[in-house]
Amino acid sequence: MGDPYILMLVALAVLAIVDLVVGVSNDAVNFLNSAIGSKAISVKKIMIIASLGVFFGAVTSSGMMEVARKGIFNPNMFMFQDIMFIFMAVMITDILLLDIFNSLGMPTSTTVSIVFELLGAAVCISLLKISANDSQSLGDIWNYINHKKAIQIINGILLSVVVAFSVGAIVQFISRLIYSFNFEKRATYINALFGGFAITAITYFIIIKGLKGTPFYSDIKFLIEGNTVTIIAASFVAWSIISQLLIQIFKVNILKLIIGVGTFSLAMAFSGNDLVNFVGVPIAAWNSYQAWEISGIAADSFSMGSLAKKVPSNIWLLLIAGAIMVITLWTSSKAQNVIKTGIDLSRQGEGHEKFKPNPLSRIVVRASMAINTGISYILPKSTLIFIDSKFQKPVIDLPKSKTYELPAFDLVRAAVNLIVAGILISIAxxxxxxxxxxxxxxxxxxxxSLADRAWGRESAVYRVAGVINVIGGWFLTAITAFIAAAIVAYLISWDMVMIPVLLAVVTLLIARNTLIHRNKSKEIKKQEFIERAELITINGVIEESADHIAEVATRVNKLYTNVVNDLSNHDLNKLRKTDKHVGKLNDEIDGLKDGVFYFIKSLEETSVQASRFYIxxxxxxxxxxxxxSFISRASYKHVNNNHKNLKKAQISDLKQIDEDLSDLLNKVSEIFENRCFDNLSNTLVEKQELFVKVSNSVENQVARIRTDETSPKNTTLYFSILLETKDLVSALMNLLQTYEEFYLSTK
Known part of the structure; x- marks a missing residue:
């Protein structure tokens, strides 16, 4: 009888390890963003500090394990078999959801996912139990679900969004008024007091409060309880004096010290709070199995009221979990992807924006501008001038070859991020x-970021859109987690054979997502966005543009051939895929055009000729x-609307044009890949031959219309393709001519 449940425990243990890897890939953004974005400390040192924090946090997380056992449902209403079904459903769903979000590079909430998965699976099993019991009705669902605690948790999560944003903005605004952007020139006592406040907050809330609920707390409880004010006051005085000594005698940059301590403490708070999300369910399942095994009662008859009791967690299991989390931190490429999203949305400077604006982001920005205008009328002019003086960013005189080393934001903001986030998490x-x-x-x-005026007129609509997308992803997580966990729980309760089937599905989907992520990473490396700011010479302009032209020629060649072949086969699915690839090409070129400002600023000297050429x-x-794009979209629309196939003669003409165009594009690609620019004149001659063939095809179609052509839609599509092909070749030849002239002038 016990065999299937032992196998389920083994599966849960494996799922816990996978969940740790997937979850940390998502949550590394939480405690690494500020330190990495400010470049206060080397990445290697940041990772070491964070790793130590994760280990210490693992030890303090045992009190949180109660949530998985009794926080969402009332365990005494469920049998052992029901509990195992719920836990299996939760772990399977959790891994799938987090892996999908990681692959998209979107930070999502492991807490929200685990809470709503527990809720969804518990509701599903509860409904099945109610339906099987004639004496119960739908209203009895509240006897199964710990709705008061569940609502408290959900409200806390939602409230945290408002509180975190508001507190972060207020503290940053006050900190900037104190420090301004010239924080290096502030008096040492200001740094010392700031250090005293920051480290006191960190040590009290993270270490003292963090120990609450652990086995060690009982030993120091008498020292802490009732002495809160004394401890905080003494800590503030002590840390302020220590900070002053460190600044004056050892010349320590106290902000860097705060960022280091803050990274450690936030990693510790993360591990203490979030470890339950990854291993809480498997540990609860193990506790359930131990209680059931010694009972001698059937799995579907043994009540799990024992889960409501406080059970101490195994410290070694927590440390093993901590070790897995640390290894993942150092090795996960998906973690780096998620970190980049957070830094991009909060960076001080402008650059390539990942998210596209939407109507809501535009409304928010316009409303904020209107509020800002109203405030400027209310406040005295002298106050506005004083505030503006504190937000004036210094001009950093760096060689152009070094400007790419500038951090995303400064030390003051990084320190505030860590202090505020650490305090709020440790309180919870x-x-x-x-x-x-x-x-x-x-x-x-x-x-x-908002308080620091990082979202200027040039970037606000994109940053707000990014925030809306991420928050929208969180709500999507909640809804998806609830529904998916309920479905998985139903399948498992229907027949236990579904467990290995679902595990196989999880394995396949994770493998697929990993491959997609790897391929996507390779594509990103190939994209030539001009985000860098290193030195660019005139020869560099030639090299840079040659790479773009070779890449575009190769891809257009493939896309044009695909459109012609797919159109001849009337293949809607392939035309849809080709159209997506065409869209990617257009987005990348738009990205290059968006980067023109940064490209021109990066030129070695002010060269109007080189700038004009590149534009x-x-x-x-x-x-x-x-x-x-027009050719692809017109072809897709034609087939999607179920219009008649092109005639054989039309397809034949298009394929001949495709062969000649492919020949031309291959030569162009080869010239620019090998930098054989002296051969440009020979390629330009071939343009006229291709134009003649296109003109002949137009004349042939005119003749067909007068004799046997009966489809006006075919004629419209055919003429559109021919005329756009002519425009494509003209643009390409004009480009080659411009390139030849510029190349000769530089020689």
Missing amino acids: TSMKLPLSTTYVTFMVAMGT IVLGYLQDVAQSI
């Missing part, structure tokens, strides 16, 4: 509320991309 942990560390750290970072080249590349 001490109250045994599974607060979402992702919500808190992300919203604190967004609040400090013209990008313009012609955009013309080429727009032509292939």
